Amino acid sequence: MKKAxxxxxxxxxxxxxxxxxxxxxxxxxxxxxxxxxxxxxxxDAAIDIEQADIDGEKPLKADTIKHLKVLGWEGPKxxxxxxxxxxxxxTAExxTAExxTAExxTAExPTKKETAKGKGKGKGKGKxxxxTKPKGQAPKKASEKGPGIIxxxxxxxxxxxxxxxxxxxxxxxxxxxxxDTVAMGKTVQCQLPKRMSKEKKVNIVKTDEGFEIQ
Numbered sequence: 001m002k003k004a005x006x007x008x009x010x011x012x013x014x015x016x017x018x019x020x021x022x023x024x025x026x027x028x029x030x031x032x033x034x035x036x037x038x039x040x041x042x043x044d045a046a047i048d049i050e051q052a053d054i055d056g057e058k059p060l061k062a063d064t065i066k067h068l069k070v071l072g073w074e075g076p077k078x079x080x081x082x083x084x085x086x087x088x089x090x091t092a093e094x095x096t097a098e099x100x101t102a103e104x105x106t107a108e109x110p111t112k113k114e115t116a117k118g119k120g121k122g123k124g125k126g127k128x129x130x131x132t133k134p135k136g137q138a139p140k141k142a143s144e145k146g147p148g149i150i151x152x153x154x155x156x157x158x159x160x161x162x163x164x165x166x167x168x169x170x171x172x173x174x175x176x177x178x179x180d181t182v183a184m185g186k187t188v189q190c191q192l193p194k195r196m197s198k199e200k201k202v203n204i205v206k207t208d209e210g211f212e213i214q
Contacts, residue, residue: 001070010067011038017064018045021053022194027206039071046073047189149176149187154200157192161212165192168211 015029015038022045029041046068053060054076069075147155152175156168165188172184192211193204203214 001066003071006039006067006070008035008038010063011035011042013061014042014064014067015045017061018042018049021058021060022048042068043071043073048192048194049073049076050195051076146175149179149184150191150196152176153188153191154196154202157196157204157211158213162207162210163212164210165189168192 012031015031019028029045030038049060054065149172152172153168156163156171160167160171165185168188169181169185172179172188173181176184193206196202197204204211205214
């Protein structure tokens with residue numbers, strides 16, 4: 001089966017199934033219009049499909065999944081892929097802690113040797129103080145840690161909604177200049193609106209102007 005074989009009637013059936021299972025009550029996928037427009041709408045909505053929507057208590061129809069894949073849908077994103085930005089932050093924090101520990105160990109080791117060499121010469125104590133300065137910088141690193149990707153997405157929707165996904169990604173780029181833009185964009189796509197609404201226990205809806213909390 002090819003993309004051209006997916007008829008308007010099939011597209012309408014896909015849209016109706018997605019609206020029913022995914023709960024797009026506030027902003028349902030339109031079932032009228034040109035074929036190309038309906039294809040775009042159903043593929044945009046399919047980004048939010050989770051594995052539970054396929055094999056859960058109220059799953060999508062087999063034909064819906066089949067036809068979506070024909071249209072180019074790559075399947076649901078698993079939990080690890082959807083939240084890949086969050087573990088990255090935790091890893092960075094752990095790496096920072098390891099670096100701080102390494103600095104302290106490096107500072108303490110020369111101190112012992114120099115104290116032994118300088119014993120009785122009045123130089124050991126002075127060198128030891130100079131080596132322990134990095135310890136005082138460690139708390140500053142920890143205090144600089146801010147919110148993660150998902151927390152930032154929720155913040156932007158809460159404080160700047162209605163806001164589009166594109167605008168959210170732009171704000172993420174400014175806040176996290178070292179993060180991969182494509183990966184952050186995927187996280188936004190997967191989180192809004194259904195997953196974040198469910199996990200954060202808020203009602204995020206999509207309007208003509210963007211996403212907002214109601």
